[in-house]
């Protein structure tokens with residue numbers, strides 16, 4: 072599904088190397104988790120995959136089902152199936168959440184040569200998905216993320232993901248700022264989307280989320296590299312001993 | 323202080339190109355306006371109040387030609403039930419206008435107010451304009467009072483069932499129009515005035531509005547899309563106790579527009595809102611100049627102006643809130659913002675507060691910026707193409723101003739026009 076090879080990324084504006092050779096393959100149907108200390112480059116990786124400005128790829132490749140992601144505009148990547156649940160979802164005053172969702176869904180359909188959803192079909196779908204995430208009609212009417220609590224913003228990200236049905240879901244610290252109940256809602260939302268054709272890359276600080284979203288593979292990232300890869304037990308090890316041991320081990 | 327010779331000459335040169343209409347009962351008001359004008363002289367580039375907008379083409383003896391813009395868009399407000407009053411190149415068009423009778427209002431042409439002895443109109447004509455000359459001079463408004471060739475007197479005595487619509491059609495490429503309307507809204511009465519159209523190649527328009535205690539006036543204006551047209555407009559509004567004035571202006575294109583709003587809150591608990599949304603390209607120059615005087619207790623004023631500028635367009639905002647001594651519990655809000663869609667465009671803003679009362683809440687803010695990159699990326703990451711995402715954010719930027727229009731259907735129509743402007747640009 073997603074194949075990243077030797078990815079090197081620096082900041083466009085400064086001479087600062089952030090990713091220093093990332094290799095990572097996420098197979099369809101699998102959930103991969105990335106853990107790692109703050110500042111190790113996890114968010115940068117997610118932004119580079121989704122096409123944010125400000126980064127320069129100096130070496131390496133990133134492909135989704137064989138297509139070169141790095142050559143595409145962000146909207147093309149989205150239409151190809153990449154979705155990033157933001158660590159900090161963006162507030163957009165003046166744009167209604169519903170309008171935003173419908174525009175996004177139909178833009179992707181159009182880009183893929185599919186028919187746009189009718190207003191009533193869209194409404195039915197969004198109501199159903201929103202209900203599962205306990206997002207009420209009021210929240211759908213408000214401007215995108217404006218005045219939303221931290222938990223509401225994260226649930227709104229998952230709603231977008233559920234509506235867009237991407238092939239490759241990247242979740243950047245979707246658990247941060249969530250209480251136990253909200254975490255459960257979010258995890259249920261993610262689990263509902265798990266299927267054979269879809270890959271997940273779950274970036275998190277804590278084992279907590281991984282209790283609910285069971286990963287197949289866990290990677291540890293530090294200083295712009297993946298330094299260790301293992302099964303779910305690796306997350307438990309980090310939970311108990313922190314990153315210290317692992318970092319020491321590779322040095 | 324004697325007027326500089328250059329200014330005097332420029333003013334006289336302009337006056338020779340004009341003929342004062344037969345005076346009638348307005349003769350003395352016109353003569354006085356002319357005296358005011360001669361004492362002030364027409365604005366020049368050196369005047370502080372015209373620092374950001376060059377008045378040359380507004381004061382020159384002859385109007386520059388402006389092409390008539392043909393398009394197949396339905397005219398603004400076309401779908402709404404309204405009483406239409408049509409002016410073509412500044413001349414009343416009886417054929418195209420509706421019958422001017424409607425319950426709760428009396429409408430007369432300016433030229434008829436003397437023979438029909440419309441007292442209130444005679445007593446209002448030139449009066450608010452003259453008051454509005456202090457503390458800042460507005461010579462183009464005095465010129466208007468002296469030389470206006472047409473206009474209407476609208477006397478609102480009840481709650482009107484439909485809006486009164488002033489449509490300004492531009493047909494002659496060399497037209498130079500001066501219109502002056504007077505409006506009085508009686509106590510407890512309520513009306514909506516709509517204005518639309520480019521009016522003329524050069525348009526000088528003045529409206530004096532007197533709203534009695536408890537009266538309400540809504541005003542929505544759409545200035546025509548003829549790109550080469552020039553306009554200088556003044557609205558002088560006096561508000562009585564518990565009265566309401568809400569005005570919104572949409573401007574799409576126009577090589578030069580200067581809209582002045584001079585508002586005086588003279589009765590307690592009055593409310594005045596003025597807002598505007600404008601979008602323009604290239605040699606588009608748009609100036610909103612607002613002066614609001616609070617001279618009573620517990621009044622509210624609100625100014626919301628948003629400008630979207632591209633390809634070297636210029637936006638100007640000069641907005642002042644003056645709170646006089648004793649105008650306690652004043653609530654004054656002012657925001658002016660521009661969205662610059664490229665590096666060539668500019669926004670020049672001069673927000674001012676002058677307060678002589680101690681128990682007031684006034685705020686003002688002015689910003690100028692580009693499309694928010696983070697928001698743009700967020701939309702694109704969801705699959706929305708860049709152009710569409712930029713358009714969405716542009717409309718979102720304008721939304722705060724458009725929301726000032728209370729009539730939902732009209733607000734939607736305005737959004738459609740703005741969307742049209744965006745769609746026409748790739």
Ligand SMILES: Nc1ncnc2c1ncn2[C@@H]1O[C@H](COP(=O)(O)OP(=O)(O)O)[C@@H](O)[C@H]1O
Pocket residue numbers: 082089107108109110111112113114115116125
């Ligand atoms: N746009 C940026 N400007 C400056 N520094 C940045 C930028 N993006 C990332 N960095 C730096 O790159 C490093 C990795 O950041 P990030 O990818 O956010 O890490 P993580 O998500 O693992 O905490 C940090 O040192 C961070 O300060």
Ligand SMILES: [Mg+2]
Pocket residue numbers: 113114115158243244
């Ligand atoms: Mg991060």
